[in-house]
Amino acid sequence: MTATPTDRFAFDLHATDGMARTGVIHTPRGDIRTPAFMPVGTAATVKAMLPESVAATGADILLGNTYHLMLRPTAERIAHLGGLHRFMNWSGPILTDSGGFQVMSLADLRKLTEAGVSFKSHIDGSKHMLSPERSMEIQKLLGSDIVMCFDECPALPADRDRIATSMQLSMRWAQRSRDAFGDRPGHALFGIQQGGLEQDFRAESAQALTDIGFDGYAVGGLAVGEGQEAMFGCLDHATGVLPVDKPRYLMGVGKPDDIVGAVKRGIDMMDCVLPSRSGRTGQAFTRRGVVNLKNARHADDPRPLDEGCTCPACSNYSRAYLHHVFRAQEMILGMLLTWHNLHYYQTLMQGMRDAIAAGRFVAWEADFHAVRAQGDI
Numbered sequence: 242m243t244a245t246p247t248d249r250f251a252f253d254l255h256a257t258d259g260m261a262r263t264g265v266i267h268t269p270r271g272d273i274r275t276p277a278f279m280p281v282g283t284a285a286t287v288k289a290m291l292p293e294s295v296a297a298t299g300a301d302i303l304l305g306n307t308y309h310l311m312l313r314p315t316a317e318r319i320a321h322l323g324g325l326h327r328f329m330n331w332s333g334p335i336l337t338d339s340g341g342f343q344v345m346s347l348a349d350l351r352k353l354t355e356a357g358v359s360f361k362s363h364i365d366g367s368k369h370m371l372s373p374e375r376s377m378e379i380q381k382l383l384g385s386d387i388v389m390c391f392d393e394c395p396a397l398p399a400d401r402d403r404i405a406t407s408m409q410l411s412m413r414w415a416q417r418s419r420d421a422f423g424d425r426p427g428h429a430l431f432g433i434q435q436g437g438l439e440q441d442f443r444a445e446s447a448q449a450l451t452d453i454g455f456d457g458y459a460v461g462g463l464a465v466g467e468g469q470e471a472m473f474g475c476l477d478h479a480t481g482v483l484p485v486d487k488p489r490y491l492m493g494v495g496k497p498d499d500i501v502g503a504v505k506r507g508i509d510m511m512d513c514v515l516p517s518r519s520g521r522t523g524q525a526f527t528r529r530g531v532v533n534l535k536n537a538r539h540a541d542d543p544r545p546l547d548e549g550c551t552c553p554a555c556s557n558y559s560r561a562y563l564h565h566v567f568r569a570q571e572m573i574l575g576m577l578l579t580w581h582n583l584h585y586y587q588t589l590m591q592g593m594r595d596a597i598a599a600g601r602f603v604a605w606e607a608d609f610h611a612v613r614a615q616g617d618i
């Protein structure tokens with residue numbers, strides 16, 4: 242991908258096919274081809290991968306986490322050392338999450354008020370607080386190219402009153418995030434739609450965010466245990482009420498078939514720890530489904546993991562070897578399967594970008610599901 246040098250953040254839509262879209266997000270640090278999958282680099286590293294290996298899989302952008310980096314090594318230390326790109330040796334665009342979601346899922350002794358969230362670090366018990374203003378400050382210290390609004394994501398299932406109250410708090414925090422972010426040419430601020438699975442609340446949230454005005458819009462509050470059918474049912478109405486000319490980012494998704502279904506419903510960007518996390522546990526995603534290298538049936542299998550894959554794991558190693566290093570708990574297992582999974586995810590994204598550009602997404606999706614149904618993996 243040759244980046245067109247630019248000092249601005251802009252989204253160029255190249256083609257649509259039904260609700261699916263393909264285009265390019267231009268940033269001063271490089272272009273992001275959409276639909277895009279964004280590997281998660283929580284603590285300034287995509288686990289088990291060198292940054293150059295992540296780039297070799299085809300990733301244009303990485304994710305970082307405000308919550309983890311504010312606790313260790315702190316945003317101020319990273320800023321003093323030249324910013325997150327220099328710190329982690331990644332020159333391309335970085336999107337950072339705003340921290341509230343991770344506080345609610347990881348921290349101890351959390352106290353949520355209109356001002357923000359106070360909590361104790363899950364690492365050493367130290368006391369901290371996050372607010373829209375502090376989150377914007379941290380993401381600026383990190384040097385993030387795409388900054389996420391500070392929001393609250395309610396756990397599902399939840400009653401309508403809880404969802405409405407939470408969504409309306411997130412919309413007030415979105416305004417405060419916007420005010421604190423200020424005017425930063427070349428840097429983007431994304432709003433986060435909330436509202437649970439409720440169509441009226443999702444529309445209300447989308448209108449509130451559009452009225453404030455953002456460079457991109459995330460669909461938050463999903464991939465929190467609702468299941469694929471409920472998630473798709475929500476996306477069937479939640480993306481269409483977001484601005485058509487800005488990137489749409491579905492947070493925390495997902496398995497390959499989740500990603501295909503989300504792109505089909507108008508999503509441009511996704512992130513998930515699944516390809517890296519499952520790689521470390523011996524699970525490999527392939528065109529035909531998931532291969533679990535823990536299974537003894539691979540012990541004498543000389544075949545590659547996936548004949549059609551060109552990644553280092555599939556080009557140079559057998560299933561028997563991958564099974565062996567899994568059982569021996571060797572570090573190379575996580576390295577090879579993470580690389581394979583991230584390569585597979587990027588290959589999936591490229592396949593969808595090409596299919597949408599050619600107006601054949603429906604046929605591509607049918608083939609995606611048909612091949613997976615064949616089994617024999």
Ligand SMILES: CCCSCc1cc(N)cc2c(=O)[nH]c(N)nc12
Pocket residue numbers: 281304305306338339340341342389392393394433460461462463464465492493494512
């Ligand atoms: C690095 C991780 C990014 S995605 C984390 C995430 C995941 C999911 N599933 C939902 C949300 C959400 O509603 N808000 C925010 N800020 N983040 C969310």
Ligand SMILES: [Zn+2]
Pocket residue numbers: 546547550551552553554555556581584
């Ligand atoms: Zn492979």
